[in-house]
Amino acid sequence: MALTALICDDSLLARNQMKKSLPPAFDADIVTASNGLEALAVLRSQEIGVVFLDLTMPELDGVGVLEAIKAEKMDVFVIVVSADIQPEMQKRVMELGALAFIQKPVNTDKLSAVMRQYGLI
Amino acid sequence: MNIDWLSGPLLQQLNSGVILLNKQLQIVYINPYICRRADIQLESVQGKDLFSVFTDAPQAWLSRKLHSVLSLQSPAFSSWEQRQYLFKLPHLRPVSSANQYMAQNCSMLPLTEPGSNEQYVCLLIEDATDAYVYQSQLQQSNLQLQQVNRLDGLTGVLNRNYWQQQLEVEVQRAGRYQHPLSLLFFDLDKFKRLNDEYGHQAGDIVLIEVAKLISSLLRETDLFGRYGGEEFAIILPDTPLEGAIEVARRICRRVAASPISYQQQQLKTSVSVGVSEFNAATSADELIQQADLALYQAKRNGRNQVVTYYPELIDSLKKVKS
Amino acid sequence: MTDLSFTEEQRDCLQELINVAMGLASDKLARFLNTFVHLQVPAIGLVNAAEIPEQFRGQYQGLHSSMISLGFFGDGGLRGETILLYQLENAGKIAALLGYDDDATSEAEMLTDISSILTTTFLNGLAEQLDNSFSYAAPRVISSRDNDFIGKLEQTAFHWQLALKVDIRYELTDYSFDCNMILLIPGEAVLKLKTILDHVLAEF
Numbered sequence: 001m002a003l004t005a006l007i008c009d010d011s012l013l014a015r016n017q018m019k020k021s022l023p024p025a026f027d028a029d030i031v032t033a034s035n036g037l038e039a040l041a042v043l044r045s046q047e048i049g050v051v052f053l054d055l056t057m058p059e060l061d062g063v064g065v066l067e068a069i070k071a072e073k074m075d076v077f078v079i080v081v082s083a084d085i086q087p088e089m090q091k092r093v094m095e096l097g098a099l100a101f102i103q104k105p106v107n108t109d110k111l112s113a114v115m116r117q118y119g120l121i
Numbered sequence: 122m123n124i125d126w127l128s129g130p131l132l133q134q135l136n137s138g139v140i141l142l143n144k145q146l147q148i149v150y151i152n153p154y155i156c157r158r159a160d161i162q163l164e165s166v167q168g169k170d171l172f173s174v175f176t177d178a179p180q181a182w183l184s185r186k187l188h189s190v191l192s193l194q195s196p197a198f199s200s201w202e203q204r205q206y207l208f209k210l211p212h213l214r215p216v217s218s219a220n221q222y223m224a225q226n227c228s229m230l231p232l233t234e235p236g237s238n239e240q241y242v243c244l245l246i247e248d249a250t251d252a253y254v255y256q257s258q259l260q261q262s263n264l265q266l267q268q269v270n271r272l273d274g275l276t277g278v279l280n281r282n283y284w285q286q287q288l289e290v291e292v293q294r295a296g297r298y299q300h301p302l303s304l305l306f307f308d309l310d311k312f313k314r315l316n317d318e319y320g321h322q323a324g325d326i327v328l329i330e331v332a333k334l335i336s337s338l339l340r341e342t343d344l345f346g347r348y349g350g351e352e353f354a355i356i357l358p359d360t361p362l363e364g365a366i367e368v369a370r371r372i373c374r375r376v377a378a379s380p381i382s383y384q385q386q387q388l389k390t391s392v393s394v395g396v397s398e399f400n401a402a403t404s405a406d407e408l409i410q411q412a413d414l415a416l417y418q419a420k421r422n423g424r425n426q427v428v429t430y431y432p433e434l435i436d437s438l439k440k441v442k443s
Numbered sequence: 444m445t446d447l448s449f450t451e452e453q454r455d456c457l458q459e460l461i462n463v464a465m466g467l468a469s470d471k472l473a474r475f476l477n478t479f480v481h482l483q484v485p486a487i488g489l490v491n492a493a494e495i496p497e498q499f500r501g502q503y504q505g506l507h508s509s510m511i512s513l514g515f516f517g518d519g520g521l522r523g524e525t526i527l528l529y530q531l532e533n534a535g536k537i538a539a540l541l542g543y544d545d546d547a548t549s550e551a552e553m554l555t556d557i558s559s560i561l562t563t564t565f566l567n568g569l570a571e572q573l574d575n576s577f578s579y580a581a582p583r584v585i586s587s588r589d590n591d592f593i594g595k596l597e598q599t600a601f602h603w604q605l606a607l608k609v610d611i612r613y614e615l616t617d618y619s620f621d622c623n624m625i626l627l628i629p630g631e632a633v634l635k636l637k638t639i640l641d642h643v644l645a646e647f
Contacts (some may be wrong), residue, residue, distance in 0.1 A: 011459035012452065016647040056462060083466025088479040104463045105572070185542055186556070192475045195563035198581035203552035226581060 003028040003049035008039040010057040025121040036060025046071040055082040066096035138246030158210040199227040212250040224253035239404040272345040276332035284346025292405045302399035303365030305355040306412035308391045310424040312351040332382045362398040369394040369427040393419035399432040453640045464568030474575035481614040488608040496597040507531040511558035514580035520635045527558045555582040604630040
């Protein structure tokens with residue numbers, strides 16, 4: 001059964017960029033969400049293998065999503081994809097259980113390396 | 122066409138200053154524009170700390186700025202309008218103005234050497250002396266115009282309009298910081314008769330001389346204005362009532378004791394003074410009204426004296442009128 | 444008349460590029476100021492430049508505020524002017540952080556320094572996103588402690604067709620610094636910007 005990946009970003013451009021940046025070897029169905037609340041709704045209603053999560057979003061931001069995932073003990077890989085690349089922020093999301101932190105705009109080589117590391121491809 | 126040869130001669134002949142610094146703010150290069158004006162040789166300053174060569178440069182501020190350029194990789198600027206110059210360099214204008222040194226605009230640009238990726242900061246310095254001189258002249262003219270707009274043409278004390286503006290400012294300040302503030306209103310006694318007897322020219326001279334005499338009795342911070350005709354007003358900041366009464370009495374005594382010479386005659390004159398004191402609930406208008414009522418009472422009491430405002434004054438004056 | 448309005452895709456694209464530019468800027472500022480800088484999602488709005496003064500009237504009227512302008516030029520006809528608006532009491536906080544309390548610096552100098560750091564750091568990031576690079580004119584104080592703040596803004600906005608309004612909130616570890624940035628862009632540069640955005644969109 002193919003994995004389902006969730007791309008969560010408030011920007012359509014960013015979601016499209018993310019889709020195109022995924023390595024061809026990544027065999028997954030893609031669903032999208034445009035803010036943190038939508039993302040949580042998706043996570044609660046279906047089996048998601050990996051989330052590509054933006055941080056700065058309206059309604060509920062990425063940190064809020066990570067906190068909810070942790071609190072509800074959801075079994076999902078989270079890769080944060082963000083423009084906010086300060087070391088403090090990276091530390092914070094890693095502490096909240098994110099697997100990796102990818103800087104925007106996404107570098108496809110770095111993304112592939114991270115995904116290979118966690119056996120996603 | 123290969124234009125690699127261009128930058129050398131351009132830097133030599135450029136009519137702006139170029140100073141290149143490394144990350145430690147040591148001098149890597151200075152173009153002849155700066156070398157000649159600062160009377161230094163490139164060879165003798167290369168590798169030296171910028172501030173050891175230009176010892177008068179504002180070190181704390183400038184090094185902070187240069188570090189921001191290096192760390193943010195964003196340009197920074199300095200304008201003669203805020204800081205007349207960074208480096209003491211002579212200018213080529215004839216010495217027609219007070220400014221001794223070249224007014225400067227300076228851009229500080231982050232540069233990266235392509236091969237080594239080594240980071241530098243480049244200072245581009247432009248002569249803004251012309252603009253500076255022009256601006257100074259303009260400011261001086263504006264200042265003169267402003268003075269003219271604020272002063273009474275005859276006596277040279279503040280005119281009513283400006284004086285009233287200042288009163289508003291002082292009342293607000295006194296209210297905010299809970300400082301004392303007092304007001305004197307005074308009037309030349311029997312001025313109309315003096316005009317009728319000796320002519321308007323004599324009247325004008327008396328106004329000028331009395332204003333001069335009183336000005337000499339005041340502090341720098343007191344605000345002395347002509348309220349109209351022969352009526353004057355003085356704002357005494359940071360002065361409680363007792364101090365104001367003291368000043369008023371001194372004015373009264375000195376004016377009465379100083380006859381004014383006019384065409385071989387000694388014109389005797391005197392003033393009546395009303396005093397009021399600011400408290401938190403008083404507005405500027407009320408303060409004026411109170412001093413004016415006290416002045417009116419001083420006149421009624423027989424002139425050449427000081428009266429301090431007290432609330433019952435209003436009632437007593439009503440009685441007079443009815 | 445040429446249509447200067449943006450499609451929803453173009454607006455979204457610009458918003459995302461600005462987000463990324465903000466991220467780069469906040470990272471640089473955080474390292475420079477040695478404190479955590481949190482930039483909130485900037486709300487961007489594209490409006491007719493003539494409407495700008497009215498939009499800021501309520502927000503800044505009666506406050507001691509300051510307005511600093513900085514012009515920029517990029518390749519391919521992209522150019523404009525940024526205006527940074529903020530309340531002076533906010534300026535004091537960031538000035539202290541920049542170390543401005545230790546020597547005699549004029550207020551105007553402090554304001555232009557703060558503004559050029561905030562603006563050029565952001566604009567450099569934006570230029571990078573647009574595959575462009577900007578050069579800058581020296582910043583100047585348009586208005587400070589001025590009653591006729593809105594009047595001055597009217598005069599400045601008058602020359603431009605399109606204004607891109609970016610509300611920025613810099614949150615530092617122990618306090619927040621609110622300011623508004625306005626990017627004023629002339630008509631022909633708006634068309635260039637739209638073309639550039641279409642290129643970015645076509646890539647994805």
